[in-house]
Amino acid sequence: MTVRRFLQLSFLSLFLVLIALTTFPLRVQLPVELFLRMDPLLLITASLAARTAVAGLGAALVILLATALLGRFFCGWVCPLGTTIELTDDLLYRRRKRRWPNEARIARGLKYVHLIVILTAAAAGYGLAFVLDPIALFTRTATYLLHPAAVFLSNTGLDTLRPLAEKADWVALYYARLPQPLLSSGSLVAAVLFVTILLLNRLQRRFWCRSLCPLGALLGLTARLSPFQRVVGAACDHDGRCRRGCETGAIAPGETEYDPAECIACQRCVSDCHLKVTAFRFRDPRPRAAMPLDLGRRRFLTGVLGGGFGALLFHVSPTRRLMADRLLRPPGALPEDLFRKRCIRCGQCVKACPTNTLQPDWFEAGLEGLWSPVHRMRLGPCDQGCNVCGQVCPTGAIRALPLEEKRYAKIGTAIIDRERCLVWADEKFCLVCDEACPYNAIYFVQDAEKKRRPHVDRTRCNGCGQCETACPVLAAGAIVVRPDNQIRLETGGYRETAGRLGFRFEKGSAEDEFKETDAAPEGG
Numbered sequence: 001m002t003v004r005r006f007l008q009l010s011f012l013s014l015f016l017v018l019i020a021l022t023t024f025p026l027r028v029q030l031p032v033e034l035f036l037r038m039d040p041l042l043l044i045t046a047s048l049a050a051r052t053a054v055a056g057l058g059a060a061l062v063i064l065l066a067t068a069l070l071g072r073f074f075c076g077w078v079c080p081l082g083t084t085i086e087l088t089d090d091l092l093y094r095r096r097k098r099r100w101p102n103e104a105r106i107a108r109g110l111k112y113v114h115l116i117v118i119l120t121a122a123a124a125g126y127g128l129a130f131v132l133d134p135i136a137l138f139t140r141t142a143t144y145l146l147h148p149a150a151v152f153l154s155n156t157g158l159d160t161l162r163p164l165a166e167k168a169d170w171v172a173l174y175y176a177r178l179p180q181p182l183l184s185s186g187s188l189v190a191a192v193l194f195v196t197i198l199l200l201n202r203l204q205r206r207f208w209c210r211s212l213c214p215l216g217a218l219l220g221l222t223a224r225l226s227p228f229q230r231v232v233g234a235a236c237d238h239d240g241r242c243r244r245g246c247e248t249g250a251i252a253p254g255e256t257e258y259d260p261a262e263c264i265a266c267q268r269c270v271s272d273c274h275l276k277v278t279a280f281r282f283r284d285p286r287p288r289a290a291m292p293l294d295l296g297r298r299r300f301l302t303g304v305l306g307g308g309f310g311a312l313l314f315h316v317s318p319t320r321r322l323m324a325d326r327l328l329r330p331p332g333a334l335p336e337d338l339f340r341k342r343c344i345r346c347g348q349c350v351k352a353c354p355t356n357t358l359q360p361d362w363f364e365a366g367l368e369g370l371w372s373p374v375h376r377m378r379l380g381p382c383d384q385g386c387n388v389c390g391q392v393c394p395t396g397a398i399r400a401l402p403l404e405e406k407r408y409a410k411i412g413t414a415i416i417d418r419e420r421c422l423v424w425a426d427e428k429f430c431l432v433c434d435e436a437c438p439y440n441a442i443y444f445v446q447d448a449e450k451k452r453r454p455h456v457d458r459t460r461c462n463g464c465g466q467c468e469t470a471c472p473v474l475a476a477g478a479i480v481v482r483p484d485n486q487i488r489l490e491t492g493g494y495r496e497t498a499g500r501l502g503f504r505f506e507k508g509s510a511e512d513e514f515k516e517t518d519a520a521p522e523g524g
Contacts, residue, residue: 004076004266008083015080019142024354024388033348035080035135036394040064041118041215042136042344045129046395048122049341056396064222071226072219075209076247076264081134081197082209086247089201099203103249108210108262111217117306118214126368130345132214140371141194143347144187144360151178181351182379186360186371210248210262220261227284230263232256233277242269242278327365328375328463328483330358330389331382331409332399335488342397345371349389349398355380357465358389373398375411377465377481382411384438384464401494407505408494411463412483414441414456421478423454433467433479439505442467458485462505 015035022032036042036057043057063074075082100106114132121128130136158176165173200207209216236255243251246269250262270278330349333339350358350373357380360371373389375382384407390400401409414433418424433454434442441460444452456479463481471477487497498505 002271007077008086011078012080012083015138016142016146019139019147019351022143022348022351022392024352024383024386026352026388026391031394032352033346033392033394034059036139036344036346036348038063038074038078039133039135039215040067041115041129041133041218042395044218045118045122045127046342046344048119049125049127050338051125054342054395056394064219067219067222068225070228071260071265072216072223072263073265074219075213075216076266079134079215081138082206082264084138085198085201085206085208088198089205093201093205096202098205102205102246103243103251103253104204105249106204106211110211111213111220113302113306114212114214115217116302116304120304120306125341127341127344129214130343130371132212133344134208134213134215136344136346137190137193139346139348141190143351144184144190145194147351148181148183148187151180154178155180179354179356182356182359184360185362204249206247209264223260223263226260227282228265228280229260229283230258230269231279231281231283233275235275235277236273237275239274241274242272245269245272326483327361327369328377328412328481329486329488330373330375330398331406331411332387332390332401332494333488334397334399334490338490339397339488340365340368340372342395343372344395344397346394347371347373348392348394349373352388352392353380354386354388355383357382357469375465375481377468378477379469381465381469382463399489405494407462408487408498408503409462410485410487410494410498410503410505411465412481412486413458413461413463414465414467414479414481415484416454416456417478417480420473420476421454422473423452424478427451430472432470432472436466436470437461438464438466438507454479459503460505462503 018028018030018032018034021028026032031037037059039057040060040063043054043060046054046057067074118128118132130140155178158173158178162174165171197208197212200212204210232255238255240255243249243253243255247266248262248264250260250264251258251269265280267280270280327336329336329339334342345360347360350360357375357377358373359376359379361369361374363370364374365372385403387401387403387406390398390406393400399409416424416433422428422430434444439460439462441457441462442454443457445455446452463483463486465481467479468477468481471479485501485503487494487501487503489497
């Protein structure tokens with residue numbers, strides 16, 4: 001095993017381990033969102049769209065500066081998606097004939113078009129990097145596809161061992177079971193996109209990296225400044241072995257020139273050179289002969305127009321206004337417009353959520369909100385002892401709040417559907433929502449017929465969803481949380497804001513109330 005392959009596998013393993021450790025409570029000091037913080041494309045687009053520097057991605061600047069010094073090393077040595085593509089290529093396509101020759105420069109300019117589309121849209125205030133950025137894409141795939149599949153297989157294995165554990169009186173193994181994450185429509189799309197990227201190797205080795213990856217385009221442009229260059233000695237016999245074996249087809253005919261924007265610094269050409277006259281060295285980058293950048297005026301204009309059209313499409317979409325006020329975002333989420341600009345749809349908050357209440361949106365908020373996190377309170381409540389979603393968010397789209405402060409980040413307000421409620425509609429006795437509420441926001445009013453009906457005190461409800469999850473009515477609950485009176489702040493304290501608005505979310509601070517009146521209170 002080469003040093004490069006060892007490091008590739010190490011970074012891929014670290015990436016997968018950090019994904020697995022993205023749980024509540026967090027058990028490691030290392031940021032579980034480390035690879036997202038290292039992504040320069042996410043740093044630039046999130047900062048452009050939000051019109052402010054995203055401090056959470058500051059590590060990406062180190063990668064960008066290192067690329068200007070060492071070339072496109074991140075793609076060849078660190079990127080977990082690039083490593084996965086290489087491993088798949090070795091497994092499936094090593095002995096199969098490709099559709100295109102390795103040295104053919106076909107569709108190379110597409111990645112620059114993708115980059116320009118993303119940057120143009122970000123400049124217009126819309127973040128599109130999440131669609132094709134490799135780190136966000138692979139994190140999303142691991143969260144929505146690989147992790148649920150791994151848990152399912154693990155539980156299947158535990159079920160197989162359960163009879164043996166019962167006979168051996170191994171109680172811990174008998175009752176062992178991992179909480180199963182849910183699969184959604186977004187999981188299917190993530191799977192299709194991921195598998196398509198791997199199958200594109202049938203066209204050319206690392207076709208995604210050569211022709212489609214926008215992060216690769218950004219790092220490639222930066223790598224053209226690098227003084228760390230490929231040097232070929234005069235004794236080269238031009239046998240073409242290095243050109244045929246190049247991972248990204250970066251070597252020009254004649255074998256002496258190469259394209260630093262395409263080279264991923266894997267140094268395979270060094271090991272393939274039978275004369276040992278190829279090396280990478282530091283030298284003045286200015287006088288070198290380099291292959292021209294594969295970006296013409298037509299591609300540049302196509303990218304600008306594509307990004308502008310995408311921004312316009314999002315801006316005039318009716319879904320943008322119709323659905324924005326109906327979404328339940330995580331506690332601590334920034335105001336909606338800023339949240340959408342900052343959120344990179346990585347799925348870290350969804351992965352870490354202990355109750356499965358956070359789920360990826362699937363066009364409920366339109367194209368702009370695709371894969372962004374929303375609460376599904378019917379699946380589970382927002383655990384009042386958990387604040388992990390803000391801790392794992394790499395861009396600050398969800399603020400990291402202390403538990404005491406998080407309680408006052410009002411998600412919404414519970415609303416009772418009187419036509420479906422067992423007490424209101426069927427005159428049955430039910431106290432489930434009242435017993436589930438941690439803040440005594442559910443209380444009963446006794447009407448003139450001496451019948452007690454449930455109501456919601458909006459000043460005590462912080463939208464945690466405990467009532468909606470517990471409601472015994474089948475399908476949609478008879479009590480649901482809507483984003484009414486939600487508190488979403490870019491800066492400032494939630495507790496102070498909630499107090500100023502008249503909200504009080506204190507556990508066990510009030511008793512249930514019964515009032516001799518047939519009039520429902522305002523908002524109940």
